[in-house]
Amino acid sequence: MGVRPQRGEGDGAPMDLTGFRFDLSPSDVPTSWYNILPDLPEPVPPPLDPRTRQPVPPEALTRLFAKTLVEQEVSTERFIEMPGEVRKALVAFGRRPTPLFRAMNLERYLNTPAEIYFKYEGVTPTGSHKINTALAQAFYNKREGIERLVTETGAGQWGSALAAAGAYFGLKVRVYMTRSSYLTKPYRRTLMELFGAEVYPSPSDKTEVGRRFLAEDPNHPGSLGIAISEAIEDVLKDERARYSLGSVLNHVLLHQTVIGLEAMRQLDEAGVYPDVMIGAVGGGSNFAGFTYPFIGERLRGKSETRFIAVEPKASPSMTRGVYTYDYGDTGGLTPLLKMHTVGHQYRVPPIHAGGLRYHGVAPTLSILINHGIVEPVAYHQREVFEAAHLFTKLEGIVPAPESAHAVKAAIDVALKAKEEGRRVVVAFNLSGHGLLDLQGYREYLDGKLVDYEPEKLPVEEGPPV
Numbered sequence: 001m002g003v004r005p006q007r008g009e010g011d012g013a014p015m016d017l018t019g020f021r022f023d024l025s026p027s028d029v030p031t032s033w034y035n036i037l038p039d040l041p042e043p044v045p046p047p048l049d050p051r052t053r054q055p056v057p058p059e060a061l062t063r064l065f066a067k068t069l070v071e072q073e074v075s076t077e078r079f080i081e082m083p084g085e086v087r088k089a090l091v092a093f094g095r096r097p098t099p100l101f102r103a104m105n106l107e108r109y110l111n112t113p114a115e116i117y118f119k120y121e122g123v124t125p126t127g128s129h130k131i132n133t134a135l136a137q138a139f140y141n142k143r144e145g146i147e148r149l150v151t152e153t154g155a156g157q158w159g160s161a162l163a164a165a166g167a168y169f170g171l172k173v174r175v176y177m178t179r180s181s182y183l184t185k186p187y188r189r190t191l192m193e194l195f196g197a198e199v200y201p202s203p204s205d206k207t208e209v210g211r212r213f214l215a216e217d218p219n220h221p222g223s224l225g226i227a228i229s230e231a232i233e234d235v236l237k238d239e240r241a242r243y244s245l246g247s248v249l250n251h252v253l254l255h256q257t258v259i260g261l262e263a264m265r266q267l268d269e270a271g272v273y274p275d276v277m278i279g280a281v282g283g284g285s286n287f288a289g290f291t292y293p294f295i296g297e298r299l300r301g302k303s304e305t306r307f308i309a310v311e312p313k314a315s316p317s318m319t320r321g322v323y324t325y326d327y328g329d330t331g332g333l334t335p336l337l338k339m340h341t342v343g344h345q346y347r348v349p350p351i352h353a354g355g356l357r358y359h360g361v362a363p364t365l366s367i368l369i370n371h372g373i374v375e376p377v378a379y380h381q382r383e384v385f386e387a388a389h390l391f392t393k394l395e396g397i398v399p400a401p402e403s404a405h406a407v408k409a410a411i412d413v414a415l416k417a418k419e420e421g422r423r424v425v426v427a428f429n430l431s432g433h434g435l436l437d438l439q440g441y442r443e444y445l446d447g448k449l450v451d452y453e454p455e456k457l458p459v460e461e462g463p464p465v
């Protein structure tokens, strides 16, 4: 491995530096978001009230979410205009637009005829795509007079992004962080507190739910489900507070489409159209943000691009789950969503890709999978870390363990193209950097990573609800 010296090096001869990166200027940041709802092959089934099994009216959600976000959740407008203040925040604070790179050194190493491009969301202040929706959500809440946002976080990516957005728009932010992450990812907590957020290990003594779990076990490791329950209880006790979610819901996926809309122009600048697009899936927000503008084109008959959604084998909602109504949280407090799920009671093994440890996926993505538009694949964490390690040495960027799933799939597609001797244009989303996830890489280097094979999933014993 390594870079072979090029002819002419060191003698002042000009090197060809074109084709490595494709940049946009701030004025190219999209002015609207793309909403896939009107282009879907069938409508999204409404959320249901678990007690009555009747659709939840959108107005009922405004006690939890800002009104505009609830409107966006059900809107069927294909393009939704972005407020100037949000666009400015994305540029001035979120550091958009983000670059698109071509992974030339990886291509050369794999000796593949495939061209590999990646959109890099790791350049944002908190190191991932999550700031794209955090800024939009903070803006609408502020405009509606809300004073405080409450959320949960597992690995800490979402909590940091919302904390940053709260700092920018002048909102208080409170984050319930699963206790296990609070203890093992101390730098994420520090980052959130630097932005002024209050961070509580969950279960905490701040809520009834939390106190109940603490009474059971004072050292309870917590779970996303418990943290969501705490955040919701907190919001319901304070009229001036609202809840904020970092994935799964339509409005969140909508806000992320700045990624794909930018990438469309950048790939155009590169003179290519992708044959295959790839993204990692936790709840589906970075995958949707990157691919939905392109999936819209395919749904309207304008392309034949393939779309590959990658998940961990330890949390296989797309590849082994069932399509049914299930709770959004483990505690069973949210409305029921129709989605691919392994069941809300599934205990996701402690893999390092914390952002992918979710039992379901976005309802819109579930429909696209059912119609064969999106192809799901799953990998074990060791092969994912191996791919990320290779990528780090060749391209210099340490991928977040979540994003590394997309890297692994992109490499596999490029190797297949080599086998078949076909020139294929592959584009994947590198949703974040892994510089705050080095503990996982430490265990990888020490040979301590474990692959988890779920032998029995709750859904195999019957639908979750």
Ligand SMILES: *Cc1c(COP(=O)(O)O)cnc(C)c1O
Pocket: 128, 129, 130, 157, 158, 246, 247, 248, 280, 281, 282, 283, 284, 285, 286, 287, 355, 356, 400, 402, 403, 431, 432, 433
């Ligand atoms: C949260 C996160 C994910 C997974 O969430 P999605 O909503 O599926 O995008 C992926 N990559 C990174 C870097 C994350 O922080």
